[in-house]
Structures are given as structure tokens and as C-alpha cells.
Amino acid sequence: ETGVTQSPTHLIKTRGQQVTLRCSSQSGHNTVSWYQQALGQGPQFIFQYYREEENGRGNFPPRFSGLQFPNYSSELNVNALELDDSALYLCASSFWLAGVNEQFFGPGTRLTVL
């Protein structure tokens, strides 16, 4: 196992609601990245946090936001949920080293928006 944990495992929300997903990174890792994986697709990068600051964002609207805490755990918040937000949300932790970026994934949160 990678040591990366996520909660909750599954979540069902309705359109327009807000959701918070949580991730605890592997011990010793200082970087957390979030990905969205729709059915039949590869994961898509949402954003990355390093030392509690956002460090890069993919093509996602501002209603996707996040936080990283001093213990390197992280939250992903999504406001005004839309049906297309239904997906597996993956958190990945890593320890940045020049030229290497191996990321280790948690089990994911499966979000269903009705």
C-alpha cells in the first residue's frame, strides 16, 4: 500500500451542492496533487500543492479549490456541483526531487452527482 488515504470512499450529492474531499499524504511526502478521472478516461490534473501553496492548476474552473495543511494533508472543495463532476477523485502524494516526480495515489473518492 502507498500510505495515502482518502475520505470519504463514496459520496452522493445533488446538483448545486458543495463537497469537500480529504487526503492524507504518505509520510515524508511534501507535495499533494489532485486528479479527476471520468469513466473510461485517464486521470486529469486538477491542481498541486507544495508547502501549503497551490503550485500549478489544470483546466478546471475556480469552483474547484483546495488547501494543504502544515502536516501536508489536503482538501479538495468543489462548489456548485454539476452532473459532469461525477467521477473518481484521486489524490497523489510525492516528495519532489529534481528531475523525478513519482507520485503515489490514494484509493480515491467516487463522487456521484444526481
Added chain:
Amino acid sequence: RKEVEQDPGPFNVPEGATVAFNCTYSNSASQSFFWYRQDCRKEPKLLMSVYSSGNEDGRFTAQLNRASQYISLLIRDSKLSDSATYLCVVNPYDRGSTLGRLYFGRGTQLTVWP
């Protein structure tokens, strides 16, 4: 044009067969390359990094051709347990941030039958 292109398959092979997956990437400045494996409804797991000189891990061999921007994965002596989706992953060089992000292909599905 997508950052990473993969043939989605599916590939259906008998036990003991040799199977090869290919992918191409669009950013010639990409610096790190990986193959991840993803079982149904699970998180992606790092299978192996891909180095310029090519590398082998047991029955798995990865090759990188920077000139053609092409990555391959060869699986020899396929086992039933190799059935999964194989994701080609690229970490492009990002001048704005050295921490990088991962770009995933959509994955190639492999089924190994007895």
C-alpha cells in the same frame, strides 16, 4: 492534440503470450515517463519508471524513444494477474514550476485469458 495518446485496446491474449503497448507524447521537452497499472475501480499504481536507456523489471520492459516521442511497454509470459488497464504517463518540463504535473493517456485495457 492530447499530451499523451494511447491505443485503448482492448488487448485479449492467452496466458504466456507477449504483448506490447505503445504511446506517443506531444511535448518534446518532457522529462519523466512512467507506466502505471490500474485495476478495475481502483487507484493507479506505479508499475515502473521509463529511462532513456530502457529498463527491465522481471517480465516487464519499458523503452523510450525521445526522437520519436514514443514510449513502449512489453510484457512477456503474460499472467492472469496482468489483466488491468495500463496507463502511459508523462511529466512535461514546466518552466514555471519544477514540481511538475502528470499527464495520463486514457489507458490500454489488457485481458489475459487461461
